[in-house]
Amino acid sequence: MSKRTEAWQKHWGTSYDSEFKIATIMEVLRRMSENGKLGRNIIDIGTGRIPVTILTDRRKHKIVDVDLCVELMPHPFCHNRLPVKADIEELVEPSFSTRRIMARIAKFLDVPFRGPSQIFDCAILSEILNYIDGPRVLKALHPFIKPGGLVVILNGRRGDRELFVPNPPKDESDIIWALLDGGYQPMYVQPFDERLIPDKKAAEIRMTLITARRAEGPINKLAWANEVIASSSTIPTTA
Numbered sequence: 224m225s226k227r228t229e230a231w232q233k234h235w236g237t238s239y240d241s242e243f244k245i246a247t248i249m250e251v252l253r254r255m256s257e258n259g260k261l262g263r264n265i266i267d268i269g270t271g272r273i274p275v276t277i278l279t280d281r282r283k284h285k286i287v288d289v290d291l292c293v294e295l296m297p298h299p300f301c302h303n304r305l306p307v308k309a310d311i312e313e314l315v316e317p318s319f320s321t322r323r324i325m326a327r328i329a330k331f332l333d334v335p336f337r338g339p340s341q342i343f344d345c346a347i348l349s350e351i352l353n354y355i356d357g358p359r360v361l362k363a364l365h366p367f368i369k370p371g372g373l374v375v376i377l378n379g380r381r382g383d384r385e386l387f388v389p390n391p392p393k394d395e396s397d398i399i400w401a402l403l404d405g406g407y408q409p410m411y412v413q414p415f416d417e418r419l420i421p422d423k424k425a426a427e428i429r430m431t432l433i434t435a436r437r438a439e440g441p442i443n444k445l446a447w448a449n450e451v452i453a454s455s456s457t458i459p460t461t462a
Contacts, residue, residue, distance in 0.1 A: 248349055248377045248432060253278035255375075262344020262372065264332050268311050268360075269351030274304075275377075276347065285332050287343075289314065305331040312355055315363035341369045349377040352398065353391040361405035368437040374407055376433045395431045403444040407435035 255261050256279035263284055267276055270288035279286075281303045289307045307314075307324060314321050329336030336342075346364055348357075361374070368374065378398060392398050399409045413432045 248275045248347075248375075249278050251432060252276055252347070252375070256280050256283060259283075260373070262369070264334070264343050265345045265347065266343050266367075267347045267349070269349060269354070270306075271350075275349045287328050287331065311351075311360055315360060315367070341367065341372075343368050343372060345373040345375065347375045349375075352376065352378045357392060357398070358401040358404060361401055361407070365406045365437060370437060370439055372437045374402065374435045374437070376402075376435075378431055378433070395433060398431075398433055400444075402433070402435045403442055406438050406442070408438045408442060409433060409435045 252261065252275055256276075261279065261284060264287075265276060265284050266287045266289060267274055268289050270290045274286070274288055276284070276286050285303050285305075287305050287307055289309055289311055291308070291310055305328065307328065309321075309324055314324060326336045329342060332342055334340075334342050346368060348360075364374075376398060378392060378395075392401070395412055395414075399412070402409050411432075411434045
């Protein structure tokens with residue numbers, strides 16, 4: 224058992240709930256699915272017991288569910304999901320064991336596998352950046368995302384984050400800079416009203432949803448960061 228798995232089980236055990244995901248990201252992804260914004264091949268990083276993609280149209284997508292704790296993952300109850308027990312920080316780095324896993328993923332997606340070869344239309348990281356080296360994972364994930372593909376991030380402030388990583392993101396600006404450094408163009412930032420999640424302290428439920436596209440070529444990071452952080456954009460469910 225890896226140190227990260229031990230830390231997760233020590234902190235959450237089997238009590239991890241999905242109320243934050245249910246109240247925020249699930250409905251957004253459902254609408255994006257309906258309007259064809261997610262693409263066909265999706266990787267859901269840190270799936271947990273209830274996948275945030277559970278409301279999406281299963282006829283439109285093939286979804287790879289990646290999680291450290293296999294007992295929290297959903298059973299493979301439908302043909303369009305592939306559960307993968309893996310540490311995402313290790314999965315995106317080249318090694319013999321990860322190549323075997325990626326080859327299995329490529330076979331499930333019915334795409335050729337030649338290393339990190341742009342196989343995903345969308346990557347979803349829901350309530351996971353507090354528990355991994357987010358900047359490194361986003362940068363390493365970049366070659367696996369198709370040009371123009373989406374990264375959808377839900378992140379909030381809760382849990383003993385330093386138990387997992389020494390410097391978790393303090394706020395949405397940290398995530399935006401990590402996306403820019405990783406080769407993505409942030410597009411939309413949406414804070415969620417705390418009233419969506421009753422009976423929780425404000426510090427625990429500061430939730431933000433950020434979407435970005437894989438960029439091609441150099442990015443004017445300062446211009447993008449200032450524009451996105453200063454804007455009050457909405458999620459691209461229909462545009």
